[in-house]
Amino acid sequence: MARYIYQQTGWPEFTWDVARLSHQLAAVRHRQGRLLGRMESLGFDFRAEAVLGTLTEDVIKSSEIEGERLDRGQVRSSIARRLGMDIGALAPIDRDVEGVVEMMLDATRHYAEPLTQERLFAWHAALFPTGRSFMTRIVVGAWRHDGAGAMEVVSGPIGRERVHYQAPTADRIEAEMASFLAWCNGAQDLDPVLKAAIAHLWFVTIHPFEDGNGRMARAIGDLMLARSEQTSQRFYSLSAQIRQERRAYYAVLEATQKGTLDITPWLHWFLGCLDRAFGRAEQALGKVLQKARFWEDMAGQIFNARQHLMLNRLLDGFEGKLNSSKWAKMTKTSPDTALRDINDLVSRGILAKDAAGGRSTHYALILPRAQEAEDDSRAEPAA
Known part of the structure; x- marks a missing residue:
């Protein structure tokens, strides 16, 4: 009997209830378009300010989901420098911060470029510039191996660990990732937002690296969302919303990975989380819109x-x-x-x-x- 989704007959041919999701997807796409429209009405400087704030939040919160806290000033300085923005004196930046920023900006600014094995290896190497995850040396810039045993997602104290998920064995990764990348770069009769949700689930289920799989899955999701919008400018952070709903995120992910190939619950949750991310962005970006209107009214003074x-x-x-x-x-x-x-x-x-x-x-x-x-x-x- 199959214990995990990748052991199901037919993997990775996912299915879902189109009727159940169609109204939700339409509402999310409408809100997505409305948010982008509002931001496009702003001048260049205000859009750049909004993008800087969003990307800073995205990088920080995606790392927080994995229990890593980055310095906000360093993240903001790194992003501003790469975007060519003048924000005054820039803070000294650690290599690990530079790496996370490099991955995120490559995913969103170069969304139209193919997602390849070499690109993923470069992201992974950027995430772990010292070749270590905290104090542990890991394989960097290459697929994981099973030398230390099966790749498992666990929680709890030593001796009383709870196994939430066990990934496919390392000898399957090459073929699994070849199928995944071909699908990512191929054309399907599929809404791009749904493709972002599936890509996130599919990648994190394969779990191809020793560490960093969650952050990379979210970066891939952001890449796919950028493709859905045909713009590299980010005005909302899905990672920030996932961070706020972390417990629900892990619960639905675990249930899906232990379930069947019908991933309707995962897609339903992902769309809901994305919709709430838009709402969060509308509130946060309200200050930027308010500032833009204020300075418009002050023109001439x-x-x-x-x-x-x-x-x-x-x-x-x-x-x-x-x-x-x-x-x-x-x-x-x-x-x-x-x-x-x-x-x-x-x-x-x-x-x-x-x-x-x-x-x-x-x-x-x-x-x-x-x-x-x-x-x-x-x-x-x-x-």
Whole structure:
């Protein structure tokens, strides 16, 4: 009796319930197109800012799913440098961060290029530049072997481990991956979003490397999603949503890998997770859209560099309350200069002063009324 999906007769000929998924798929595709349309309406600089934020989140959260925490500043600096973006002084970057960023950007920026064995080997080598996974030496840039025993996904303390999944033996990997790559690069009568979901499942089921299979599966999924959109610009992070739903992700993955070739539950979960990722992106990118509208309304007005910096800080979501002391500290200027900057913006109706006086006076950004009304209407629940 077959224990795992790859042992089923007919593997890897997956099936699914088209009728059950058709409405969900149509809704996801509609939301995907609407999100891309909103972002395309922005200017180049604001789109670049959104892409930088999304890719940073994607890299960080994909690693977190595997229990690895990367420094956000390093990730952001690495991505900005590779995209040719000026974000000021760049933080020193570790090799492992550079490797994850290199893989993710290659997957999304070069989505139209074939997915090959050599490309996957390069991704794997980039993920593990020292040839080690934490303290353990692993085979890097090549398929795994079974020298240390079967490849298993386990949890729990030593002596009481629970085996969640056992991958195909190493002698099957060459043929399994040849079939997988041929399918990835071939043309099928299949919606590209469904292809992204199947590619993710198929790759992580083969588990062709000693480590890094989850991150690479998500990178392959992102590549396929980029193909579905025909753009390298990323405005949402599926990995961030998977990180938030990690327990459900592993549960449905394990159930599918121990089930039949009917992968309807996996596709249903994947589409739902993707839809929730779009919703998460719409909320996060709302700040970028808000900033774009604000600066459109400010066209023609003149601001000094300090005012421009602080207005952007407020638009990005300033933590706490703004006063003249914080302004002076953040702009590296004197208290008197900070107060002149602030009073100028107050006189122009851009900042509002609260009712308190003296040193406890705080200031808030005034959004244009039309923008406030739009933001309020978006926040209201549907009737």
